Amino acid sequence: MNKLYVVGIGPGSAEDMTLRATKALENADVIVGYQVYNDLVRPLFPDKEYLQTPMRQETQRCQMAIDTALAGKITAMICSGDAGVYGMASLVLELSEGIRDIDVEIVPGVTAALSGGALLGAPLGHDFAVISLSDALTPWEMIEQRLRLSAKAGLCLAIYNPASHKRPDYLKRACEILLEYLPPETACGVAANIGRENEFSKTMTLEELKNYPADMFTTVFVGSASTRISGEKLITPRGYRSKEDKDA
């Protein structure tokens, strides 16, 4: 059976990769990915064959991975973070549907909501939503609606793709929507270049976040009413301590 792994490599460092992801890459003949991710992995597995396509050619990249696996080479398609969260898992499964002689294995990884969250402390300590601001594949009105309803629901937020060259003001627009529902002093934070050179995290209020110059390597966290800034950390309590106060 032809083997195709779709591997979440985590934020970028070898340390944050799971053993299963490491073994899948060790086992592979060919590694297929976006160039930036191939470059992260290449020093760890220098002897593999590497294939890549530019950004926005995700379908071609996934098809390349499927074709390579069908040609009999053990193939690993790599994704930053988790394979399923804005990764290639769903597209690979779509494109390989109905092909019998391929075994697709999805290998999960630490997505930026978790790795960035850990850097910042515990911003996602209670119910949360993960929302991408990229409108390349999703209508902006739908993204706005999701922000609105998540804020109304009191969910913490992990926001992916907060900005890019083409969308310099999207985080500002998102914050303006959130400010209709959340107070300006809502505890927020950003994490950037997680697990890579120039790793960085910073806490701030929602009002400050509105003008924060996020880039495409930044993950943004917006707290709920119970989230607070504690020094350089964000803490969203699960509720153990307030329950004790109530019980006492």
Next chain:
Amino acid sequence: MNKLYVVGIGPGSAEDMTLRATKALENADVIVGYQVYNDLVRPLFPDKEYLQTPMRQETQRCQMAIDTALAGKITAMICSGDAGVYGMASLVLELSEGIRDIDVEIVPGVTAALSGGALLGAPLGHDFAVISLSDALTPWEMIEQRLRLSAKAGLCLAIYNPASHKRPDYLKRACEILLEYLPPETACGVAANIGRENEFSKTMTLEELKNYPADMFTTVFVGSASTRISGEKLITPRGYRSKEDKDA
């Protein structure tokens, strides 16, 4: 400086742990956790000292970890999945606030939304919410409201703690709320005992999920309008293929 790691060990197998988590446990003198998680880790690190408290004594457990670290022993508090997602990270940070001579390091891990998602294919391929049905610390009305608004927002859902002995009908109640907004044929799935003995996943409709006998080791996935069942897998497309159709 006294060291306290708060470590997400992933779903339970050594394979799904990150290298950073493994190193933190290797480096620790004492491992503190809930008994079930200690038992998962003990075979991998048999020479450590283990401390535990029963379920519902989370505050005592975190305090024990802090006290152990302050006594000069390198301590690792373990959590299943991720340290921050319904884990002990926020409580440890709350309890150690203002203590100067302790260095708390949060080590992220693969939470059940990701590991269970990978087992099921790609149910979280687009924006999603993570919601716990446990009302031990959260009013049920708030949980209901979050389910309602997430469904209205078209978010996929990963539902944690769908049931327990004390709450056998909570998943049914949740599904009844979701069915006010989502069609009965909405693509859903469950993953149980992920990375452990009797690992198991299954796809089903929302109508079928309503009567599914979930237990406390089950994670539940509810799709959005675009999620579909493909054989034994759940696929939530990001939108690459429909964009191509539009562009063609």
